[in-house]
Amino acid sequence: MKAIDVLVIGAGIHGAGVAQAAAAAGYSVRVLEKTAIAAGTSSRSSKLIHGGLRYLESYQFSLVRKSLKERRLLTRLAPSLVKLEPFYIPVYKSTTRRPWQIRLGLALYALLGGLHRENRFKKMSRYRLAEKDGLKSDKLQKIYRYYDGQTNDVRLTEAVMKSAQQLGAELVLPAEVTAIHKNKEDFEVIYQSQQQESIRAKMVINASGPWVNELHQRITAKEKISSLVIDLVQGTHIILDAAPPSGIYYLEAEDKRAVFVIPYHYKERLCTMVGTTEKLFTGSADNVMASDEEVAYLLNLYHHYFPQQKAAILECFAGLRVLPQQQESMFSRPRDTILHWAVPGVLTLYGGKLTAYRSTASQVIKQIELLLGKRQQIARTDELYLE
């Protein structure tokens, strides 16, 4: 059996992005996914294609700059999937982040975004908006508006995977990788599909999201398997049967965290989504579930800011962030992807953002090129339209 060039584990946004970029760079690629496209974290995000205004507070400037560049590109390459929407930041007497800090943050955000038209921000009429959306107006001092991107994370992942397949990548699902044996020249990857199958690959990309370290336990090699110490941090959203706001509200919770209230298409109707939380998770990533405590936290926040709105919970969902274990609060930990060699030939992707998937995939391609050599390029991912 001839070995393929690149075997990708996981069809989340990173697996799809790497498959697209590797196929575009001329490599033979197969993706193995145990459940469905975007079955993991890539269907449980806040669905924002954004630089991440809040990451300025933890000085992650290069991540913000890179993500804003990707946002601009994605609004051009995937106009039916990524749209710019207004974001509103209300400031009350009790809000910790003062108007001057928000203006400064938005100015820096615009600067990192290259001062394009879409990065302009302005102060809004607070009474008009409060009346329109039912926002609490008591002690409301100011509202700022800026623009950022919104998407459907599942549809975006499917579109990237479709593009990868059009370039020649193969997708097998359901196909759970159960063992990876490192040989002298290549890898033998065993997976459970309708029956047990195996494939040989010159290189393996572990894009299995919160299952990354679990996957390392399935590798056998002469070398020691290297894993990063990580925390899985659970983030929950609730979907409410409540009048959707006219834009995305960026609100300060009681514990000072930023929480979004988002107009959201749910089963053909426009509802309201609120999220997210940050709660340390232990156990198997298969069992992540929204807790009562998180749901109450999000519902309280919604009722606090939108006291007149009636809201019944339609659905709750929870996803897992992969963050390096550090002393800092979860809110301040780096959100950029970390590329790590588990053993020579197996490259593992830790963490990252939906927004920056294409840029992450380009970094992975540089590593593939170093190991396998360059191939005849078929296409460029910054020119491929997604739909």
Ligand SMILES: Cc1cc2nc3c(=O)[nH]c(=O)nc-3n(C[C@H](O)[C@H](O)[C@H](O)COP(=O)(O)OP(=O)(O)OC[C@H]3O[C@@H](n4cnc5c(N)ncnc54)[C@H](O)[C@@H]3O)c2cc1C
């Ligand atoms: C609550 C929350 C909100 C977020 N909001 C945003 C946001 O608004 N904007 C943004 O840019 N980013 C956001 N992110 C980050 C973003 O969602 C993630 O970085 C991204 O979705 C991770 O994708 P992934 O492909 O690495 O992992 P996943 O999407 O989890 O994909 C991993 C895949 O691997 C498969 N798999 C696992 N084990 C195996 C195996 N043994 N064999 C075969 N397949 C396997 C799984 O089934 C899964 O489909 C958010 C994250 C969270 C948790």
